[in-house]
Amino acid sequence: MRQNKLIQLAIVLPILLATLSGCGFKDIDKRFFVVAAGIDRPVNNPNRYLVTLKLAVPSPKIEPGSAKAQVESVEASTIAEAVRLIKSRVDKELDFGHCKLYLLGDRLSSQYYPDAMDWISRRRDIQNVAYIAIGRPDAKTVIEMNPPTERFPGNTLFLQLGKDGTESAYIVPVFSFDFIRKAQERGIDPVLPIMNKEKEEYVISKLALLNKNKTVATLSPNETEIYNQISHHMKKSTVTATINGQSLVLAVNKISSRYRIVKEANGSHILKMKIYISGIFEEAPLGVYSSNWSKLEQKFNEHYEAEANHLLTKIQQAEVDPFGFGLRYRATHAGSDQTWKAWLSIYPQLKFEIKANIKIDGTGISD
């Protein structure tokens, strides 16, 4: 019995010893956490990559303006090489595990983006829930900026893009897994928010429409809002109408939308979309309380239908499908390759029939 125990000990101890040689784990003070990464094409060298990393520098203070970051940017022929070159310039191990934002430069995304996306999807330490956006004029300019009131490095970026901080109808946050799936999916195309640097702020109010290779169109802030309402049912948004030269703005309380793709008797296809919105006035001339609400609602409907129709037509003419109409067509028709081929010939000729149903819940104040 005793002998048995000794034998067991003699076997187990050397095995444990072997593991003591260390497992390559690096302490937190020997790591540089990348908080944002940018991938650009340099102006004078369009075949190479310019990779910019924002490295968080820990600060003992947490107060507005105390965020410190080190920005490194290196040009190389591949993204991986650029990252390795940056490693040779810094004293700590780079860690992408907390990187929440990958910016594609405007030039890169309007040329050819799949290579950069490939790098993002292959690296295992990159979060699938990191945000992806387009940086204007380029990713480096946006990343280099240090917002004056930031409390810790990169925080402004995350709060602005995520749902924890500001929630804006003009910001459509896109996760990397969402971008990657749409970049290869048959029947839906990716969109990316555009981050502009203006003075010492990030301005995110436009949306880029991409096909499977590059950016093909940009939506204005107004169009972005409608996209957000139809596609994501964004509640913190507004609808507007102009009546007798005066603007009326409704803050959205509830929103829902649904659509069907219907085949007409003559063989052409129509997309029938219904949008239900209800809200409370945020801006209106005095007297709306006593006026006829159903007439006002009618005006809102007409206005919204025209705007949505304009947006859908613009998207159709850009030959992209950010709403996923094609995927819906595949989902509701027989599973075969013919379905997809049929859709490819249907979409350019598709007609849109939009019915808005806007309901006024209240006027904020009575007259």
Next chain:
Amino acid sequence: MNRYFYYNVFLGSMLNLMLYVPHILIKYRYNGAISSMLVAVAIGTGLAYLFTTVTQAFPGKGLPEILYIFFPRAIVIPILLFLAAMWYVASAIAIIAYAVLINRFFNPDTSAIIVLGLLTLVCIYGATRSTLSVMFMMEMGLIINTPLILFILMKSVRSENISWDAIRTIANYWNQMPQLTPIAAASYIFTGYINFSIYNRLTPPNFRLKFRWMIPVFCTVIMLISFFVPIGFHGTETVVHYIYLWSVTSDSLIMNYGFIERVIFVFLILYLNLTLIYTTSGWHQAIEMIKSCFPSNKPDVDQREIPWINWAIATLFAIVSLLYLHFFDEKESFKLASAWLVLRLFAEAGTVFLLFGMTLRYRRKSSL
């Protein structure tokens, strides 16, 4: 006693992710995965019902003892060795896949061999315990882990980022002909019952298994979730690019106000526990099968002294796993897993039909 049977069923079905089952099914998503899954429900449920009928006819007897009733030693020993190998390979695939997973997602700087070495130490210790202890280990492990796993599964199904259109698109491909590999992969989810070949030794006399309908219900739900949810998150095309499909899928979830934001770390720890339990249980059964080949072996479900042969066999298992990881890569592991799944389907169906046939004959004889 009933619950011990269902622990095995739950563990087996939830562990399908570690044996690449979702990835195999997804590969056939346009070519018969859906119909294969339907066939697998029928096969899996049928085999489970037949097998449980057999084990109920011999309460307190494991598969080796039942075989010895029917056949001479010369026939039983090769069958037992073959089955032991099947059990060993399944658990080894899971634990090796997990070691690679830790290397990929947790700590890329640590060699997978060292990780596997540590994991196998735990499994050696666990697998050498008595049958009863292993069963208790499984109970505790599942009670601790299952609620969180169900939480993650529910969270993924209810996520707003899941694309139901993609799921419906794939579901539209139901009319394709079923194929062997996806059938084998999907029927694995139903295979937990087979672990009762050894654990049946624990059943008291006159044991009656209740709630057998839970096998198809629970396993079908798990099967549908593990197939369709990744499609919802990664679309109909991109989904096939991920080998460790569910790790990537769990990384697509966030818990904003959880104590840890990225679900993948919770998920990996939960599956670490499940894989360790599964491997412990698998190796334990393989050890018991091998031990049953010796004429002097007296099965004892609750022995005090751990016989040296348990340690010897478990250590051998660990060494073979380490050698395997050293010599083969990710791609070959995946191929081995697919081949094993197909072989398992036939081996299992063969074993179950053989036992069922012999049991019928045995009953007729004894009633005469």
